[in-house]
Amino acid sequence: MKDEKSILNAFEENQEVKTIDASRKLRIGFIGTGWIAGAHVQAYLNQPDVEIVAAADLIPGKAAAFFKKHGVDGVKTDYPSHKEMLDDASLKLDAVSVCTYNRQHAAPAIYALNKGVNVLLEKPFTVTTEEAIEVMRAEKKSGKVLSIGFQPRFDENMKMIKKIVESGILGKIYYIQTGGGRRRGIPTPYGTTFIEQDTAGIGALGDIGCYSLDMVLNAIGYPKPLTVSGYKSSFFGTDPNYSNYVKTGHPEYAKKFGVDDFAAAFVRLEGGIILDFRIAWAMHMDTPGDTLIFGTKGGLRIPSTDCWNGTVGGAMKIYHEVCGEQTETVVPIIDTKGVSLFDLKIRTFLDAVKNGTSAPVPSAQILYNQAIIDGIAKSAAAGREIEIDIPEI
Numbered sequence: 102m103k104d105e106k107s108i109l110n111a112f113e114e115n116q117e118v119k120t121i122d123a124s125r126k127l128r129i130g131f132i133g134t135g136w137i138a139g140a141h142v143q144a145y146l147n148q149p150d151v152e153i154v155a156a157a158d159l160i161p162g163k164a165a166a167f168f169k170k171h172g173v174d175g176v177k178t179d180y181p182s183h184k185e186m187l188d189d190a191s192l193k194l195d196a197v198s199v200c201t202y203n204r205q206h207a208a209p210a211i212y213a214l215n216k217g218v219n220v221l222l223e224k225p226f227t228v229t230t231e232e233a234i235e236v237m238r239a240e241k242k243s244g245k246v247l248s249i250g251f252q253p254r255f256d257e258n259m260k261m262i263k264k265i266v267e268s269g270i271l272g273k274i275y276y277i278q279t280g281g282g283r284r285r286g287i288p289t290p291y292g293t294t295f296i297e298q299d300t301a302g303i304g305a306l307g308d309i310g311c312y313s314l315d316m317v318l319n320a321i322g323y324p325k326p327l328t329v330s331g332y333k334s335s336f337f338g339t340d341p342n343y344s345n346y347v348k349t350g351h352p353e354y355a356k357k358f359g360v361d362d363f364a365a366a367f368v369r370l371e372g373g374i375i376l377d378f379r380i381a382w383a384m385h386m387d388t389p390g391d392t393l394i395f396g397t398k399g400g401l402r403i404p405s406t407d408c409w410n411g412t413v414g415g416a417m418k419i420y421h422e423v424c425g426e427q428t429e430t431v432v433p434i435i436d437t438k439g440v441s442l443f444d445l446k447i448r449t450f451l452d453a454v455k456n457g458t459s460a461p462v463p464s465a466q467i468l469y470n471q472a473i474i475d476g477i478a479k480s481a482a483a484g485r486e487i488e489i490d491i492p493e494i
């Protein structure tokens with residue numbers, strides 16, 4: 102593991118430098134040791150106050166092979182699921198990273214919170230709003246930290262969007278267009294857990310849609326969603342001739358595809374704000390459009406990227422008036438000098454656990470993100486606009 106000094110060096114350009122008390126090590130467990138767990142493990146190894154002590158995976162031998170590959174010794178891995186690991190009191194776990202596929206987000210998170218273990222839960226929060234509510238009830242009962250894994254939150258360019266909105270230069274926000282997508286980008290590099298209904302539950306809508314929603318909703322203070330008219334489709338994923346299936350020699354994935362590869366929606370938010378949303382894992386188009394935030398005093402254009410995963414695609418532009426003249430102000434991209442967003446995601450979570458402070462990405466915000474995603478799915482199934490009903494926690 103890296104020493105404290107080198108960690109602080111890596112952060113000093115863009116972050117407030119804090120002393121990390123390396124004498125108090127947090128005992129970390131992993132639930133799920135697939136693709137994204139690799140990013141978590143590297144980020145934990147970059148912290149001086151962490152011991153990775155245990156890991157569970159449903160696939161026998163996977164967790165052991167994972168830590169061998171990452172060169173981490175001494176991790177107990179003989180747990181067939183999250184339950185056996187969390188039942189093992191001898192581990193004295195402080196926190197777990199839940200790195201399971203979407204359909205297995207709620208159950209391990211609830212089980213961990215009920216055991217008094219802090220949780221860093223990968224995005225999207227859950228598949229349904231009902232699951233998110235159950236996780237939040239367990240969070241409330243436990244008093245532990247639950248943070249949702251939205252690392253783009255820690256990007257200085259993303260933070261700039263929120264700063265621009267909060268500066269008042271745009272006036273009152275009344276309309277937002279957001280979303281993003283890829284021409285060919287159904288994520289199947291490591292198998293089919295992203296595209297099967299039993300494991301993923303939701304497709305592009307949850308996978309990358311949650312980032313688009315977080316980008317704008319976080320900027321405007323997460324107003325409550327009221328109604329949604331949603332659409333989703335799966336024309337590319339279910340086609341055995343989809344070019345990436347053909348190129349990778351997996352036309353059989355078309356039969357396994359059980360989620361959406363495109364979604365669009367018209368959402369009404371509290372405060373008279375309209376959200377116009379579209380997201381694509383695959384499409385015959387370069388982009389479904391830039392993100393646009395319309396306000397009474399100014400508008401903000403945030404360029405899209407060609408592989409949407411929650412980053413700003415280029416210099417942003419504010420359209421406004423100065424002394425009655427139409428003016429454009431360019432907000433250049435901030436160079437974050439190689440700061441790892443995963444390091445920041447893990448570090449802020451660890452700090453919250455150690456200091457007993459609130460979660461860096463709180464469930465109370467992401468619940469609204471989830472309610473929109475779930476609302477789109479439910480509205481699409483019903484074929485009409487629906488009201489978004491969020492019960493009390």
Ligand SMILES: NC(=O)c1ccc[n+]([C@@H]2O[C@H](COP(=O)([O-])OP(=O)(O)OC[C@H]3O[C@@H](n4cnc5c(N)ncnc54)[C@H](O)[C@@H]3O)[C@@H](O)[C@H]2O)c1
Binds near residue numbers: 133157158163251
């Ligand atoms: N933040 C990011 O940038 C980012 C990037 C990719 C994926 N993700 C998210 O991370 C999650 C996992 O994605 P992935 O690509 O790593 O999936 P994956 O399929 O590669 O790995 C998931 C692993 O979890 C294991 N698992 C499932 N349920 C379990 C349980 N109850 N107990 C123990 N192990 C269990 C599976 O056996 C599998 O090995 C998804 O929800 C995805 O949206 C986030």
